[in-house]
Amino acid sequence: MKKTLLLLVALFFLSCEIEYDGETKLVVKGKVLLENNLPLSNHEVKLFVRRESSSIPFIFYVPSETNFVGKATTNENGDYTMVIPKPKSNYNEIIIEINSNSPYHKRQIRNIDSDDFSNFELNIGTEKLFQRENLANLYINLNQVNANFQFLNINYIGDYTDEIKYFKPLSDEYIDYFDNLSKLVKKNQELVIQWEVRNNSTNIVSTFEELLIIDEQESIQFTINY
Amino acid sequence: MKKYIFLLILFSSFTAWSQDKADKKVQLKPELSIAFVSHIYLGDNYLSKGHKQLAIGALLKLNILRYQQFLLAFEYEKTTLQVDDFEIGGNIDKTNINTFRGILSYRISESNKIVFDPHLKFGSVDLRQKNGSKFYGNQQGNTLGFGTDIFYKLNKTYILFSNIGYNYYFFRVNTTNEFVDYFNHASSLNITIGLKIN
Incomplete structure (x- = not known):
C-alpha cells in the first residue's frame, strides 16, 4: 500500500509543470538605450518563466522547465511592452532577456516574480547596452x-x-x-x-x-x- | 455553465413530454445540424487585433423544442485562431474558442423550400491558449448575439443550412486599465455552412 502511495505521489509530481492563469494578464514595460543614450529600436526582448528541477532521491524527480512566454520589439524610442498570462505558484523566477544575438552585449534581468507587479504592471526601467x-x-x-x-x-x-x-x-x-x-x-x-x-x-x-x-x-x- | 445547459435540456424535455400530451403545443423536435463556421472578429480587441483573420471552426447544433413557430436549440462550437500579436498576449501559438449557446429562433415560411429562422443566442465561451503542447491558461466569459439560419430543403431528411450572425463576447480578465477593455470585449460576424438532419 505504501509503495503504491509513493508511486502515486511520484507520478503526481512528475506531471507537474508550470501552470498559467489565463484570466490574469501581467504587463511588463521597459526601455533600452545604447551607451550614447540613444534609443535602441527594433530589438527583441524576451520573457522566460523558469522553474528549477527538484527531487527526492528514489521517490521523484521533476526536471527544470523554462517557458518562453513573452516577446516584444522595441519601438523608435526604445520602449517595449509585453503582456503575458500570470504564472501560477509552481515556478522560481521570471527572466527578461534583451538582445541575445546582436552586436550589443546580452542583458538578463532575473529574480522577478509576480509579487513584484503592482496593479498587474511592472516597469523594468531603462537598460543600457554597450557594443x-x-x-x-x-x-x-x-x-x-x-x-x-x-x-x-x-x-x-x-x-x-x-x-x-x-x-x-x-x-x-x-x-x-x-x-x-x-x-x-x-x-x-x-x-x-x-x-x-x-x-x-x-x-x-x-x-x-x-x-x-x-x-x-x-x-x-x-x-x-x- | 455546461451543468445549467444540461439541466435546462432535461427540464425542457420533461416539460415537452407532459405538454405534448396535453395540447400538442410544445413539441420535442430533435434536429441535428453539423456545420463549418467562419468568424471575422471586429473592433480593437485581442481576438480581432491579436489573431490572424479569419477563424475557421466547426459546430454542432441540436434543435430540441418547438412551440408554434418558436424553436429552442443548443449549440457547441469550436474555433481555432492563430495568434498574430505576441507582444500583447504572450508567445502563444493558437487560441481555441469553445462556445456553448442556447438559441431561441422564430421559423418563417415553413411551407417554402427556403426557410428562415431568425434567432437570438446566449451562452458561455472559453478561450484556451496553447503553444505546441504547452497550455497557457484559459479565459472564460459569455456571449450573446443574433442572426438568421437559412435552410434549403434537399429532401425530407437532409437540409442545406447556412447562418449569418453577429456575436458579442464578454470576458473576465484582470489586467491593467490600459488593456482591460482590449481583453474583455470582442465581437464577430459569423458565416456558417452545413447540413441539418431531420
Missing part, C-alpha cells in the same frame, strides 16, 4: 593578507555593465558577493574601484579607492590585497 567590441572583462582577485581583515563589498564608478542584473537582491548573499567581482567595463576609460574592509579585531570599517586605467585590452585582472 560588445567596446567592452572588456574585468576580474577582481581578492588576496587576504591579514587574517583579521574581512572584505565587505566593492563599488565601481565609471562605465560598466553586467550580463545579469538581479531585479531584487538575491536571498543568497554569497552569490551576490562573488557576482560583483567580475564586470564588463567600457574600454578606454578611467574606472574608480572602491571597496570596504572591516578589521574584525577593532570592528573598524575602512574604505579604499583606486583608479584603474582601462585601455584596449579584452581582459583585465585587478588584485585587492587586504
